[in-house]
Amino acid sequence: MSICCNMATTQIIVIFSLFILISHAQDCIPRYFGDGKMVCVCNSTYCDFVEVNVPDKGKFRTYKSSRSGERFKTEVSNFDTGIQNENGIVLELNLGKTYQSIFGFGGAFTDAAGININKLSKETQEMILQTYYGSNGSRYNLGRVPIGGTDFSTRTYTLDDTPGDTDLSSFSLANEDINYKIPYMKRALELNPEIKFFAASWTAPPWMKTNNNYTGFLGFLKQQCYQTYSNYLVKFLETYKNNGLPIHAISTGNEPADVFAPWVPINDMGWTPSSLSNFVAQYLGPTVANSLSNETLIWVLDDQRVFLPWFIVDMFADSSEVDKYIGGIAVHWYADNIVPPSVFDETHKLYPDIPIIMTEACSGSEVWELQKVKLGSWSRGENYMFSIIEDMNHWVTGWVDWNLALDKKGGPNWSKNFVDSPIIVNPETDEFFKNPMYYALAHFSKFIPRKSTRVDLTTNDNIKSVAFSTPENRTVVILLNQNEQSKNIVIVDPNQGHINTEVSGRSFQTIIYQQ
Ligand SMILES: *[C@@H]1O[C@H](CO)[C@@H](O)[C@H](O)[C@H]1NC(C)=O
Ligand SMILES: *[C@@H]1O[C@H](CO)[C@@H](O)[C@H](O)[C@H]1NC(C)=O
Ligand SMILES: *[C@@H]1O[C@H](CO)[C@@H](O)[C@H](O)[C@H]1NC(C)=O
Ligand SMILES: *[C@@H]1O[C@H](CO)[C@@H](O)[C@H](O)[C@H]1NC(C)=O
Ligand SMILES: *[C@@H]1O[C@H](CO)[C@@H](O)[C@H](O)[C@H]1NC(C)=O
Ligand SMILES: CC(=O)N[C@H]1CO[C@H](CO)[C@@H](O)[C@@H]1O
DSSP: OHHHHHHHHHHHHHHHHHHHHHHHTTOOOEEEOSTTOEEEEEOSSOOOOOOOOOOOTTEEEEEEEETTSOSSEEEEEEOBSSOSOTTOEEEEEEEEEEEEEOOEEEEEOOHHHHHHHHTSOHHHHHHHHHHHHSTTTTOOOEEEEEESOOTTSSSOOOSOOSTTOTTOTTOOOOHHIIIIIHHHHHHHHHHOTTOEEEEEESOOOGGGBTTSSSSOTTOBBOGGGHHHHHHHHHHHHHHHHHTTOOEEEEESOSOGGGGGOTTOOSOOOBOOHHHHHHHIIIIIHHHHHTSTTTTOEEEEEEEEGGGTTHHHHHHHHHOSGGGGTEEEEEEESTTGGGSOTHHHHHHHHHOTTSOEEEEEOOSSOSTTOOOSOOTTOHHHHHHHHHHHHHHHTTTEEEEEEEESOBOTTSOOOTTOOOOOOSEEEEGGGTEEEEOHHHHHHHHHHTTOOTTOEEEEEOOBTTBEEEEEEOTTSEEEEEEEEOSSSOEEEEEEETTTEEEEEEEOSSEEEEEEEEO
């Protein structure tokens, strides 16, 4: 009897809690940091999730996020037969004119990210992975993984630090791989089986280098170690594959130009176009092709766009063999202010079959930015949005963030190179904070699955815009208003009619509909 009563009570409580979950589970729990700065707070039992819900043909749905506090606020409207507001900015869509196929969006499984996630309870860890990779989260489908340590590690190391170990008998995964990368990558892959992982090494083991160091000015791979280092990289691919994590692509190394900047105190190893061409054509390319990881692509550059297109042109000039092995060109965003995106157009024109992928971006990295983590900064979200729109309008096929999560100082990292992240963890309260940068990326990643195609949309100086067509035949338009004033936008789809929408000041908007 008492058992029955208890069961009934339990059932009522379960039903009641389910009702609370269903009725409120979507909303952001805001926390304010003054001057329009706001984060959404998540913990072990709660996070803001949004399901993508596309209305029947003839209607469209908008999702809005703004500096004033909206996060994926959604609404369904009808197409109109004309322009409703005479002052509207008219953008014309042409689904018949197509550009690049989209590869995806994601972030990096750095040691720092794993160390931070690991400081939270198991339930809160799961919330972070859900909010990035789950179907009601950002639905990221890319993940970058460092081979060995980076500046966002708590020590300098590689996967074979035994001097002179040319047969790599001491090669082994580090504690960081086992505790801070592999478990989270595996869970992400369970949440989204579409994920493609790609790997990059920051440096070869010091004993293979001219300066016998992880960091430092003018540290190059010794010529006599080209084959040993290729074997080292392939050992990493095979070890991760054996752990259930196949690696889609391997880059030829993170930021090879850092070694020419003596003030950059991070793990690095230099390449010139000519030495890299030789390494890829004669060593890494054939070694990967003859290995059990022969499906893994090789991405070159992995550095700022200031090197485009000449670095690639020089690589091709140096070796005709290199052509066989280049599966992608990886670029970072840190010099975007000094180099126009037209370098992507030039690169694409020269090598139309080689995809360009943006593989690293973060806010707070400039030396003059004294506040590394700026909780709730809308302008940092806008910078992400601006970059993604600009890149995608110039042939870039993917956009991948740096650390998935950092602490409130912007670390940990051994080299004190602190920066910001879309997610900041607060282990003291077992919470994490989602910055506007998180929403900027999610305004793309949730709506644009792999193999979507960018389609033509006319441009206007007062609003940033980009459009896509997805494999499910949905049209997705993304708008960024950086003005303080709201803008009336009219999107003309010749097949379906006019979308009249208001894009409020300082806001992001994603529009989605069935074709
Ligand atoms: C998590 O956050 C929700 C929403 O703010 C709150 O209701 C709940 O009590 C929090 N859970 C914990 C364990 O603090
Ligand atoms: C996504 O959200 C919808 C609506 O809230 C819910 O029905 C569905 O179960 C959620 N999916 C996952 C995987 O949580
Ligand atoms: C490596 O370089 C750093 C500075 O770049 C220096 O402090 C350190 O002593 C060097 N280590 C070795 C083993 O040379
Ligand atoms: C990779 O190797 C396997 C056999 O080991 C072979 O069947 C396959 O065709 C190779 N793939 C490529 C892309 O070369
Ligand atoms: C999308 O449209 C094309 C062309 O009309 C059609 O062939 C294809 O089957 C459609 N795809 C889906 C998933 O409906
Ligand atoms: C703020 C922070 O996380 N700092 C860490 C940087 O890395 C060193 C180890 O190299 C740690 O001791 C610091 O705590």
